[in-house]
Amino acid sequence: MPATSTPLPQFVDIAIVGAGPQALTLVTHLLQKKAALRSQFVVLDPAGTWMQQWHHQFAALEIPHLRSPAVHHPDPNPHALRSFAEPRPDELFPPYALPSTGLFHDFCQDVIQRWQLISRVIPAQVQRIEPRLRSPGFQLQLADGRQLVAKRVVLAIAGGSPHRPAWAQHPALSYPPDRLCHSSQVDLRQLCLRGERILIVGSGLTSGHLALGAIARGAEVIMMARREFYAKLFDADAGWLGPKYLKGFQAEPCWDSRWQMIQSARNGGSLTPAVMMQLRRQERQGNLRFYNHCEVRQAEWQGTAWQVQCRQATDHDCLSSLDIHRIWLATGQTLNVQQWPLLAPVRAAYPIPWVKGLPVLDQHLRWPGCNLFVMGGAAALQLGPVARNLFGGRLACDRIVPALTKPALRQALRA
Numbered sequence: 097m098p099a100t101s102t103p104l105p106q107f108v109d110i111a112i113v114g115a116g117p118q119a120l121t122l123v124t125h126l127l128q129k130k131a132a133l134r135s136q137f138v139v140l141d142p143a144g145t146w147m148q149q150w151h152h153q154f155a156a157l158e159i160p161h162l163r164s165p166a167v168h169h170p171d172p173n174p175h176a177l178r179s180f181a182e183p184r185p186d187e188l189f190p191p192y193a194l195p196s197t198g199l200f201h202d203f204c205q206d207v208i209q210r211w212q213l214i215s216r217v218i219p220a221q222v223q224r225i226e227p228r229l230r231s232p233g234f235q236l237q238l239a240d241g242r243q244l245v246a247k248r249v250v251l252a253i254a255g256g257s258p259h260r261p262a263w264a265q266h267p268a269l270s271y272p273p274d275r276l277c278h279s280s281q282v283d284l285r286q287l288c289l290r291g292e293r294i295l296i297v298g299s300g301l302t303s304g305h306l307a308l309g310a311i312a313r314g315a316e317v318i319m320m321a322r323r324e325f326y327a328k329l330f331d332a333d334a335g336w337l338g339p340k341y342l343k344g345f346q347a348e349p350c351w352d353s354r355w356q357m358i359q360s361a362r363n364g365g366s367l368t369p370a371v372m373m374q375l376r377r378q379e380r381q382g383n384l385r386f387y388n389h390c391e392v393r394q395a396e397w398q399g400t401a402w403q404v405q406c407r408q409a410t411d412h413d414c415l416s417s418l419d420i421h422r423i424w425l426a427t428g429q430t431l432n433v434q435q436w437p438l439l440a441p442v443r444a445a446y447p448i449p450w451v452k453g454l455p456v457l458d459q460h461l462r463w464p465g466c467n468l469f470v471m472g473g474a475a476a477l478q479l480g481p482v483a484r485n486l487f488g489g490r491l492a493c494d495r496i497v498p499a500l501t502k503p504a505l506r507q508a509l510r511a
């Protein structure tokens with residue numbers, strides 16, 4: 097926690113909750129549009145610094161470079177990362193100049209410095225957001241008991257919870273905690289895996305990073321997915337980064353159909369062609385096996401290893417005869433905004449339509465009826481399948497910044 101961070105004011109115009117890349121994108125776009133807002137907002141995050149979750153996830157999975165191209169970043173100038181990378185051309189990877197993890201880290205530090213945001217994050221976890229009864233705005237209850245009143249709130253907390261398959265939640269399942277982990281709990285840097293056999297469940301890029309990291313530490317890996325492992329460059333087709341698909345998406349009046357469009361665009365998890373190539377090499381060297389179209393039916397910890405029964409064992413041997421020393425669930429996150437505890441008072445005061453746990457926001461990503469704005473995957477019904485990505489942050493700014501800066505677009509409402 098930086099000793100020099102902004103002290104918590106009692107009243108503020110705009111409270112931004114979360115200090116990840118989405119929030120950083122919002123702040124730079126906001127200041128570019130209206131520099132006078134500098135003294136009018138606070139950023140709240142328990143980390144007390146920018147981008148902590150982002151940097152942790154890249155370090156823990158030893159991810160060498162981003163999946164998204166160099167034009168996607170938190171600065172309003174789309175060429176800023178390219179210019180920053182001029183002395184470091186080797187750190188932009190083909191085919192679309194994907195920035196190395198280190199380059200992106202340094203660039204974000206540069207953004208934070210250039211926009212004078214170093215000490216702007218207040219270490220605080222927001223526990224409840226309560227619309228005020230007699231005057232506009234919200235009361236924010238912090239986990240340490242402090243409070244803050246904000247006229248307007250922007251939520252940029254990502255907010256997914258680790259998805260665990262039913263068998264992994266069975267109440268009778270008992271095991272040492274480090275032997276069955278969600279990918280968000282794995283930190284490769286702390287592990288020595290020589291002689292171990294690890295089952296990784298899930299077909300997304302995270303499973304690929306975990307597999308390569310485990311093999312590099314001496315483990316033998318089995319990668320299992322209900323579908324066929326497949327490769328594509330980005331997690332959603334590049335057409336979703338512009339009008340090609342977004343136009344049709346935004347013209348779709350039915351929110352349920354939009355939700356379906358998001359699901360089919362993301363199409364579950366995928367590997368990148370580069371990671372797939374490395375995994376195939378490891379498969380040829382006998383360090384890795386793919387179990388396609390397969391899922392765990394039951395797993396039992398037997399003192400030193402798991403015994404795993406799977407549902408289908410069509411194109412591979414049954415797992416039950418193998419000792420599995422660890423199971424890692426690269427099964428993604430579930431996003432259900434309807435269950436976010438911090439929003440319970442807002443949900444009660446301003447009931448809105450929902451689609452599969454996602455709120456139906458207005459075109460400025462505002463909670464209908466009050467001055468609460470939402471960024472990230474939670475705004476996907478408005479922004480489409482890339483809402484949670486860096487580019488989604490930019491799309492969100494196009495909607496939120498005008499509503500925060502133009503008096504004509506301000507909501508003249510109770511909260």
Ligand SMILES: Cc1cc2nc3c(=O)[nH]c(=O)nc-3n(C[C@H](O)[C@H](O)[C@H](O)COP(=O)(O)OP(=O)(O)OC[C@H]3O[C@@H](n4cnc5c(N)ncnc54)[C@H](O)[C@@H]3O)c2cc1C
Pocket residue numbers: 113114115116117118119140141142143147148149150153154157161162163164168220221222223252253254255302438472473484485486487
């Ligand atoms: C391994 C991995 C790699 C990825 N790579 C890419 C990529 O290359 N390109 C791309 O475009 N996308 C990528 N993504 C997707 C996405 O861009 C990232 O997940 C990104 O971190 C999302 O940004 P965010 O600001 O929404 O969330 P986060 O980075 O998770 O930040 C949210 C912040 O909110 C804070 N917070 C949460 N609750 C509260 C609360 N109650 N009060 C106060 N603060 C709170 C958290 O502490 C956190 O700091 C990747 C995702 C993962 C998991």
